[in-house]
Amino acid sequence: MLRNVTNDRSIHRHKSSDLWQRCTNVRLLKQIHASMLVNGFNSNASALREFIFASAVTISCTIDYAHQVFAFITQPDTFMWNTIIRGSARSGNPFNAISLYNQMESQYFKPDCFTFPYLFKACTKLCWAKMGFGIHGKVVKFGFESNKFVRNALIHFHANCGDLSVAAALFDQSEETKTDVVAWSALTAGYARRGNLGIARKLFDRMPERDLVSWNVMITGYAKQGEMECARKLFDEVPRRDVVTWNAVIAGYVSCGSNTKALEMFEEMRNVGEQPDEVTMLSLLSACTGQGDLEIGQKIHSSILEKGSRNLSILLGNSLIDMYAKCGNIQRALEVFDGMMNKDVSTWNSAIGGLAFHGHAEESITLFQDMLRSKIKPNEITFVGVLVACSHAGNVEEGKRYFNLMRSEYKIEPNIKHYGCMVDILGRAGLLNEAFEFVETMAIDPNAIVWRTLLGACRIHGDVELGQRANEQLLRMKTNESGDYVLLSNIFASHGEWSGAEKVRKSMDDNGLMKEAGFSLIESNNNMFVNQFLFDSKVNKSINILEGKDVS
DNA sequence: ATAGGGTTAG
Numbered sequence: 001m002l003r004n005v006t007n008d009r010s011i012h013r014h015k016s017s018d019l020w021q022r023c024t025n026v027r028l029l030k031q032i033h034a035s036m037l038v039n040g041f042n043s044n045a046s047a048l049r050e051f052i053f054a055s056a057v058t059i060s061c062t063i064d065y066a067h068q069v070f071a072f073i074t075q076p077d078t079f080m081w082n083t084i085i086r087g088s089a090r091s092g093n094p095f096n097a098i099s100l101y102n103q104m105e106s107q108y109f110k111p112d113c114f115t116f117p118y119l120f121k122a123c124t125k126l127c128w129a130k131m132g133f134g135i136h137g138k139v140v141k142f143g144f145e146s147n148k149f150v151r152n153a154l155i156h157f158h159a160n161c162g163d164l165s166v167a168a169a170l171f172d173q174s175e176e177t178k179t180d181v182v183a184w185s186a187l188t189a190g191y192a193r194r195g196n197l198g199i200a201r202k203l204f205d206r207m208p209e210r211d212l213v214s215w216n217v218m219i220t221g222y223a224k225q226g227e228m229e230c231a232r233k234l235f236d237e238v239p240r241r242d243v244v245t246w247n248a249v250i251a252g253y254v255s256c257g258s259n260t261k262a263l264e265m266f267e268e269m270r271n272v273g274e275q276p277d278e279v280t281m282l283s284l285l286s287a288c289t290g291q292g293d294l295e296i297g298q299k300i301h302s303s304i305l306e307k308g309s310r311n312l313s314i315l316l317g318n319s320l321i322d323m324y325a326k327c328g329n330i331q332r333a334l335e336v337f338d339g340m341m342n343k344d345v346s347t348w349n350s351a352i353g354g355l356a357f358h359g360h361a362e363e364s365i366t367l368f369q370d371m372l373r374s375k376i377k378p379n380e381i382t383f384v385g386v387l388v389a390c391s392h393a394g395n396v397e398e399g400k401r402y403f404n405l406m407r408s409e410y411k412i413e414p415n416i417k418h419y420g421c422m423v424d425i426l427g428r429a430g431l432l433n434e435a436f437e438f439v440e441t442m443a444i445d446p447n448a449i450v451w452r453t454l455l456g457a458c459r460i461h462g463d464v465e466l467g468q469r470a471n472e473q474l475l476r477m478k479t480n481e482s483g484d485y486v487l488l489s490n491i492f493a494s495h496g497e498w499s500g501a502e503k504v505r506k507s508m509d510d511n512g513l514m515k516e517a518g519f520s521l522i523e524s525n526n527n528m529f530v531n532q533f534l535f536d537s538k539v540n541k542s543i544n545i546l547e548g549k550d551v552s
Numbered sequence: 553a554t555a556g557g558g559t560t561a562g
Contacts, residue, residue, distance in 0.1 A: 082554080186555075246558090277559095
């Protein structure tokens with residue numbers, strides 16, 4: 001069979017031979033590659049075309065292999081260039097599409113009308129508006145602006161991350177466009193994504209015709225903006241559904257916190273026989289993580305494994321690590337981590353953060369050092385995990401060291417979460433004065449969470465005076481979270497200053513704040529934990545774990 | 553061979 005690749009040229013005249021259609025996995029791909037090398041790799045252009053197409057487009061996750069092989073092609077034709085650019089554009093590193101195009105130009109290859117849609121796909125994915133404008137210039141230069149595929153790609157780019165008014169102008173310019181459902185959908189998606197659901201809906205209602213994608217665009221638009229009632233209404237009306245339609249509503253429910261609803265929708269999806277895909281699984285894992293539902297999470301994990309792909313995709317692996325860590329099974333999280341063939345910065349982040357939030361501070365830091373050794377560049381999220389680890393370990397010096405390293409070595413400007421972690425580290429250690437000084441000299445304005453962290457630290461260390469100061473700042477921010485009052489009154493109460501506690505309670509009533517029923521105002525630390533956990537979950541999911549631990 | 557819809561991490 002393999003000999004056919006290079007010896008029997010006749011099979012390559014057809015669009016896609018049997019051999020290539022059956023080439024759907026890496027092993028076969030490598031076998032064919034080997035036989036091509038034996039027979040003179042660059043001697044058969046149509047085999048090269050098929051090979052690049054299979055490795056860059058047909059088979060998922062072999063784009064790196066495609067790049068390596070492409071580098072050995074002595075005279076790639078335009079089709080090969082387009083194909084490798086196409087595969088890169090939809091890969092995890094769309095930037096490669098742009099750099100390949102630059103190579104193509106520098107070798108005096110002219111782009112054709114196939115090249116540009118892929119380039120705009122890459123720009124849109126990267127949200128590189130400037131690059132997209134530049135490529136728009138090239139479209140004009142090469143005279144492809146009137147090609148309908150190129151124009152639709154342009155409309156899609158401008159609508160989603162370029163200039164919406166340019167998208168609208170392109171749309172209006174041509175009569176042909178006005179009857180093109182793809183152009184209508186692209187423009188609608190742009191308005192929806194940028195939050196203008198009103199205009200999106202008007203476009204949707206006025207479309208000369210609607211296909212499945214137009215419905216999906218509108219449903220997704222509503223779901224993303226949290227308008228689940230509207231999304232659901234359209235979902236019920238839609239004449240036909242595919243996996244994307246289901247994914248849109250499932251993801252919508254997850255993002256507005258209705259995890260149970262999302263899982264129910266999945267049940268329904270299975271009942272009507274729609275096959276879930278990777279995106280479905282990602283949303284479901286996210287729902288389990290939000291619910292803390294380890295049991296369903298494990299079921300999803302097994303069904304992903306049953307589906308059989310040899311190794312997990314990076315995205316699924318990352319989600320699984322996160323799910324296991326957040327649902328309390330850090331062991332399984334690490335097993336998934338160890339089993340992943342390919343890891344990206346998020347993979348490391350999920351594991352480092354998972355360990356850190358679980359109090360395995362040392363392992364977390366060790367993993368961070370492994371990460372640096374394997375030459376993966378940490379990002380700002382990595383350092384949130386690292387600083388959380390330092391805070392759990394009570395390691396002030398190390399925390400300060402990493403906080404500085406982040407800026408000096410990796411040029412990452414600390415964000416409010418990093419500052420929050422530092423305040424927590426200092427506060428936990430009882431360095432309250434230093435913590436206050438730190439907050440006062442921060443490069444950005446402290447938020448309510450920072451003040452609340454300080455307030456929590458003051459409670460632990462029984463500093464009534466500083467606690468009041470933090471509380472004043474907190475009140476100045478008018479967050480009116482009754483949890484803050486609970487904390488402060490607890491400080492007073494734990495020091496026998498019952499009148500102070502009474503006063504706080506009074507001011508709470510005056511502000512019309514009610515504590516949630518079922519919890520007493522001043523009680524055991526246990527209840528405090530529950531209270532704070534509840535209140536902060538409305539403010540910031542990630543920090544509240546920190547603060548929850550603070551009080552417990 | 554081309555365009556429009558879906559996704560993780562803090």
